[in-house]
Amino acid sequence: MASLQTQDVVARSATTTPTPQVRSAVAPVAKLIDESKCIGCKACQVACMEWNDLRDEIGSNVGVYDNPADLTPNSWTVMKFFEVEPKAGNLEWLIRKDGCMHCEDPGCLKACPSPGAIVKYANGIVDFISENCIGCGYCITGCPFDVPRISPKDNKAYKCTLCSDRVGVGLEPACVKACPTGAINFGTKEDMVTYGDKRAGELKERGFQNAGLYNPAGVGGTHVMYVLKHADQPELEKLPRNPSISPAVSLWKGVAKPLAVAGMIGAAVVGFFHYMKVGPIEEQPEDGKREKEGS
Amino acid sequence: MSKLLQRYNDRERMNHWFVVLLFVLAGCSGFALFHPSLFFLSTVTGGGSWARILHPFLGVLMVLSFLGLFLRFVAANRFTAADKEWKKQMGQLLKGNKSAMPAVGKYNYGQKLVFWLFACSLIVLLITGFLFWRPWFAPYVPIAVIRVAVLLHAIAAFVLVLSVIVHIYAAIWVKGTLRAMTRGTVTEEWARSNHRIWYDDAMKR
Ligand code: HEM
Ligand code: SF4
Numbered sequence: 001m002a003s004l005q006t007q008d009v010v011a012r013s014a015t016t017t018p019t020p021q022v023r024s025a026v027a028p029v030a031k032l033i034d035e036s037k038c039i040g041c042k043a044c045q046v047a048c049m050e051w052n053d054l055r056d057e058i059g060s061n062v063g064v065y066d067n068p069a070d071l072t073p074n075s076w077t078v079m080k081f082f083e084v085e086p087k088a089g090n091l092e093w094l095i096r097k098d099g100c101m102h103c104e105d106p107g108c109l110k111a112c113p114s115p116g117a118i119v120k121y122a123n124g125i126v127d128f129i130s131e132n133c134i135g136c137g138y139c140i141t142g143c144p145f146d147v148p149r150i151s152p153k154d155n156k157a158y159k160c161t162l163c164s165d166r167v168g169v170g171l172e173p174a175c176v177k178a179c180p181t182g183a184i185n186f187g188t189k190e191d192m193v194t195y196g197d198k199r200a201g202e203l204k205e206r207g208f209q210n211a212g213l214y215n216p217a218g219v220g221g222t223h224v225m226y227v228l229k230h231a232d233q234p235e236l237e238k239l240p241r242n243p244s245i246s247p248a249v250s251l252w253k254g255v256a257k258p259l260a261v262a263g264m265i266g267a268a269v270v271g272f273f274h275y276m277k278v279g280p281i282e283e284q285p286e287d288g289k290r291e292k293e294g295s
Numbered sequence: 296m297s298k299l300l301q302r303y304n305d306r307e308r309m310n311h312w313f314v315v316l317l318f319v320l321a322g323c324s325g326f327a328l329f330h331p332s333l334f335f336l337s338t339v340t341g342g343g344s345w346a347r348i349l350h351p352f353l354g355v356l357m358v359l360s361f362l363g364l365f366l367r368f369v370a371a372n373r374f375t376a377a378d379k380e381w382k383k384q385m386g387q388l389l390k391g392n393k394s395a396m397p398a399v400g401k402y403n404y405g406q407k408l409v410f411w412l413f414a415c416s417l418i419v420l421l422i423t424g425f426l427f428w429r430p431w432f433a434p435y436v437p438i439a440v441i442r443v444a445v446l447l448h449a450i451a452a453f454v455l456v457l458s459v460i461v462h463i464y465a466a467i468w469v470k471g472t473l474r475a476m477t478r479g480t481v482t483e484e485w486a487r488s489n490h491r492i493w494y495d496d497a498m499k500r
Contacts, residue, residue: 014334016331114334114343115334132343134346134347135347135348135429136328137427137429138445140433140438141438141441146438155344155430246439248443248445249442249445252445252449256446256449257329260329260453261329261330261333263453264453264457267461275468278390280467280468280470281388281391282470283471283485284393284488285484
């Protein structure tokens with residue numbers, strides 16, 4: 001897709017000047033996953049494979065419904081099943097569609113060293129431009145949700161694109177289209193937040209007092225959100241409670257970066273001026289030798 | 296024409312310049328991935344992907360070849376009580392006031408400091424580098440450890456580069472020093488005025 005210019009790139013990895021973004025009069029979008037409506041049929045997983053021409057290796061059953069057991073370079077979304085007891089003695093089966101959260105402040109993009117290998121569009125979608133990917137894995141280091149996966153075949157990182165190619169021409173993502181129960185919704189971020197809050201309210205009325213919208217502020221909010229039955233305990237479904245870019249990564253790809261470059265250039269410049277001001281230390285002939293040689 | 300004193304033998308000099316070569320290559324491929332303004336350095340080793348592939352091998356090779364220098368020179372770089380006085384007078388030297396400096400042996404306090412900064416930053420680079428070396432080692436390291444490792448790796452590389460800048464500057468600043476590594480010999484005048492104790496020992500031999 002990279003050759004079809006979009007002119008709506010609001011952030012680009014390892015780039016210090018503004019990107020082409022004149023066509024950014026678009027509303028931010030979001031996908032809303034309502035876990036209370038999900039029946040775990042994996043139609044979304046199949047639709048993702050179909051639309052993106054992905055086929056994972058046939059693995060082996062690990063004794064639970066999760067298949068494959070985790071995200072892979074070829075499985076950009078995976079249904080995860082959790083048997084939990086939010087209240088003691090009250091078993092619940094929670095199902096979460098795992099994948100990239102499309103962070104407003106993406107840690108992958110912040111960490112990426114290769115110019116243009118990760119971009120964020122005006123609509124909020126975070127996309128890997130794989131021909132620019134060098135396979136270093138820094139996106140994995142930066143991501144608070146453990147999402148990117150590097151393919152052993154080509155050493156490029158892959159993840160959910162939020163069907164940027166479909167959304168770019170006014171379609172909904174493939175998973176949204178395929179879901180038979182309407183558990184996955186797609187629209188403007190504003191609409192999805194409103195709808196998500198409404199759904200959470202309905203769930204509260206039906207006995208899930210802690211239902212809520214998962215749209216974590218630590219990463220500036222996300223363009224993939226969940227309606228959780230137990231929003232007070234996101235850990236139940238292996239979601240971080242307060243995700244944010246790790247301080248080590250922020251320091252490394254934040255202030256440390258320009259300071260270190262300035263320090264190295266500065267040291268060389270200081271050396272240059274020191275030489276010009278003080279001058280070199282010359283070899284000193286032994287006292288009296290000069291006179292002898294001169295005579 | 297003054298007489299020449301042997302300071303380094305051929306093995307030592309070749310070892311040194313092999314380290315320099317690898318430092319340049321590992322440095323370019325590494326710093327390319329550090330700041331966007333340095334990404335152009337990746338072309339030195341064949342572009343982004345090649346820089347990423349080659350960098351760890353170049354780095355390990357640099358550390359291994361530095362080990363040769365380390366073993367040869369570690370004894371001469373032990374700090375001694377006499378270094379204290381030199382350290383106190385360092386400001387004078389930087390002002391160009393050479394006469395204030397006490398007599399030193401093979402290496403002065405500044406050289407020893409740089410030597411140990413090289414050794415320490417290289418060992419940090421080596422250990423942390425393995426922790427996020429893809430595709431082989433990183434998959435077995437917890438992500439929290441990797442995040443600290445990349446930060447420490449960058450800091451160590453920064454310290455190494457600053458030390459090398461000081462090292463190179465000193466070699467240019469103190470006239471007659473460069474030939475110690477390019478030819479293996481120094482003039483008697485150089486030795487007498489910069490490393491008096493080493494000079495006296497060499498004369499006794
Ligand atoms: C182009 C870059 C470099 C130049 C021009 C250079 C030059 C020199 C010179 C002239 C000496 C002899 C100093 C004396 O005998 O008093 C020397 C010694 C030495 N160099 Fe380098 N060097 C360079 C890079 C490096 C690098 C990258 C390393 C290792 C990371 C290194 C490690 C050493 C060591 C261990 C010694 C022995 C003296 C000591 O520090 O105690 N050099 N170098
Ligand atoms: S979830 Fe991870 S991969 Fe997705 S945008 Fe956020 S940081 Fe990037």
